[in-house]
Amino acid sequence: MRKEELTEIFSYIAGIVKNCECHSICVGGTTNHIHILCNLNKNLALSKLIAIIKANSSKWLRQKDCYYRAFAWQDGYGAFSVSQSVVEKTTEYIKSQEEHHKKTDAREELISLLNAYNIEYDDRYI
Helix, strand or coil, rough: CCCHHHHHHHHHHHHHHHHCEEEEEEEEECCEEEEEEECCCCCCCCCHHHHHHHHHHHHHHHHHHHHHHCCCCCCCCCCCCCHHHHHHHHHHHCHHHHHHHCCCCCCHHHHHHHHCCCCCCCHHHH
16 A cells, blocks of 8 residues: 555545444554554444445445555454553554654564464464
8 A cells, every 4th residue: 555545545545444333443543554443343244344344345445546456465464452441552553654664564563463372363464
């Protein structure tokens, strides 16, 4: 994704989340990954929400500009729950992704987090 279009892309994704009757708290990231902090609708499986987000946003991006003609999201995704007590901290983390990843590589950070909590993962999706 192009840096200058990230705000528009994040807004579009927040709209998809809202249309799925989920409450979007924060959508952000960098040119190579995004974070979505939301309250999940109790009647919607997380996998379904992710599928809807990926399908609708990739279709929109491909129609938006020829630059995105071959755009596709990766096959996998990561999902983590956070307690209400850290929603504000998580929001700030999402908003500061560009600055944060100048110091810490996103891939290494994710692997470190997964290992810290003994979460199995498939390296193909990291």
